Amino acid sequence: MLTYPKMMSRPRCGRSLLARLRKEHRRPAGALPPLALTLLLILGGCGQTAGMPPDSTASAPPKTQAAPSAGGHGAASAAPAPEGKRQIQARLTGFRALDEGTAYAWGLASGGHLRLYRTEDGGTTWAEAASPLAAESTADPGPEAFRVPDRKHLVYLSAGHSLPASLAISADGGRSWKSGTLPEEASGGEAVFTSKHHGYLVTQPDAAMGSSQKRIYETADGGFTWALVMDNASLIQRPEEKAGVLPLAGFANRGIAFRGDSDGWLPLESRTPGKVTLFRTKDKARTWHEVSLEVSSRDGQGQPQITGAPVFWDSEARGGWMPYEFRHGETVSLGAYFTSDGGETWQLKAFGPETDVRAALRSTGLTFLSAREGWMWNGAHLLHTADGGASWEVLGGSGVWEDTLESFPELLRLEFVSPLDGWALVRSEKGDASRLLKTRDGGKTWVVL
Numbered sequence: 001m002l003t004y005p006k007m008m009s010r011p012r013c014g015r016s017l018l019a020r021l022r023k024e025h026r027r028p029a030g031a032l033p034p035l036a037l038t039l040l041l042i043l044g045g046c047g048q049t050a051g052m053p054p055d056s057t058a059s060a061p062p063k064t065q066a067a068p069s070a071g072g073h074g075a076a077s078a079a080p081a082p083e084g085k086r087q088i089q090a091r092l093t094g095f096r097a098l099d100e101g102t103a104y105a106w107g108l109a110s111g112g113h114l115r116l117y118r119t120e121d122g123g124t125t126w127a128e129a130a131s132p133l134a135a136e137s138t139a140d141p142g143p144e145a146f147r148v149p150d151r152k153h154l155v156y157l158s159a160g161h162s163l164p165a166s167l168a169i170s171a172d173g174g175r176s177w178k179s180g181t182l183p184e185e186a187s188g189g190e191a192v193f194t195s196k197h198h199g200y201l202v203t204q205p206d207a208a209m210g211s212s213q214k215r216i217y218e219t220a221d222g223g224f225t226w227a228l229v230m231d232n233a234s235l236i237q238r239p240e241e242k243a244g245v246l247p248l249a250g251f252a253n254r255g256i257a258f259r260g261d262s263d264g265w266l267p268l269e270s271r272t273p274g275k276v277t278l279f280r281t282k283d284k285a286r287t288w289h290e291v292s293l294e295v296s297s298r299d300g301q302g303q304p305q306i307t308g309a310p311v312f313w314d315s316e317a318r319g320g321w322m323p324y325e326f327r328h329g330e331t332v333s334l335g336a337y338f339t340s341d342g343g344e345t346w347q348l349k350a351f352g353p354e355t356d357v358r359a360a361l362r363s364t365g366l367t368f369l370s371a372r373e374g375w376m377w378n379g380a381h382l383l384h385t386a387d388g389g390a391s392w393e394v395l396g397g398s399g400v401w402e403d404t405l406e407s408f409p410e411l412l413r414l415e416f417v418s419p420l421d422g423w424a425l426v427r428s429e430k431g432d433a434s435r436l437l438k439t440r441d442g443g444k445t446w447v448v449l
């Protein structure tokens with residue numbers, strides 16, 4: 001069941017496509033008129049929220065202390081911004097929160113230069129870190145540019161498929177950086193760190209037509225050097241030799257997760273109707289085997305997918321979840337796989353039709369903090385569940401969330417670090433501006449940072 005709070009009235013843009021979406025979202029199932037992808041991507045085109053500047057930088061940048069630099073890898077720090085001034089001077093493309101106080105945000109500043117920021121007080125103040133690049137780059141860093149194993153350790157990996165890929169490591173919260181070495185053929189990829197020293201990188205050097213060569217590299221020194229531990233290139237010539245390696249079919253673009261150094265999971269994009277694809281390793285990515293999972297279907301011809309790698313949340317990493325979706329026509333039904341035994345078994349919980357979203361919605365931001373508590377964005381409302389997705393409540397009341405999403409309709413990241421403390425990174429439909437929001441009451445009210 002979907003419940004709605006009492007909402008404060010506020011001015012509406014007469015031509016707001018988001019308002020139309022909200023109205024259509026309350027129609028009975030089957031009565032929704034199909035919306036093309038291009039229509040959804042121009043949500044909020046009528047203008048920005050009153051009081052917000054038209055671009056991502058609202059004022060002069062904070063004064064910064066000059067820092068020594070060796071090829072761009074020196075330390076840098078930022079003084080607190082004057083009262084009333086914005087401290088983040090960049091169009092943000094990525095964000096990670098580690099706890100209620102510590103978080104990192106990154107993006108492109110004026111002129112297209114990479115900027116990294118750190119907060120230790122929950123977003124009240126931000127300090128600009130040093131650039132991980134020896135030379136300024138105007139390439140979009142993307143949402144996964146920085147991996148953050150812990151509060152002080154960061155690993156920067158350049159996005160895209162350009163060669164050679166850039167990799168840099170910081171052990172002091174971004175104050176200084178050292179260059180790492182990737183294999184010559186490695187470009188971008190899905191990376192995960194199990195500790196500040198140990199991690200894995202999945203690359204796809206030859207991806208096309210629904211299949212890809214897949215390579216997995218391992219590091220034991222924090223990312224400075226990498227060793228190849230799995231390569232499925234032999235399947236191109238000898239497809240019968242498939243035991244223990246990842247298949248050519250399906251793209252590895254859903255992330256990779258490990259529980260400890262040895263036990264890992266890798267979801268692949270599935271192209272088989274009625275089937276999801278998940279592989280597991282128990283020997284540090286050397287060999288892999290497929291995991292059989294149930295699916296839920298309202299349409300036998302639909303395409304189910306695991307849309308993200310598992311996330312483990314308790315102290316022993318035995319409880320966890322991973323997102324699930326099932327596309328049928330213009331609608332996407334949502335759900336999640338949950339585990340309570342460290343990934344030995346997974347149970348699918350399909351959510352009700354009140355969480356269905358339009359196929360053109362690029363991200364729901366579905367996230368769970370425990371087996372019971374989660375949040376998601378359905379394109380019209382922010383929803384919360386306290387019973388593992390059996391029922392959902394519409395959050396709202398202050399209007400800041402709804403007003404911001406009208407002008408910045410693309411949700412890049414929704415993240416909660418406690419039942420009360422959460423963050424959301426959103427951007428405009430053109431991708432030329434962003435907003436970072438914070439809640440301290442579980443998503444009921446939000447402020448723009």
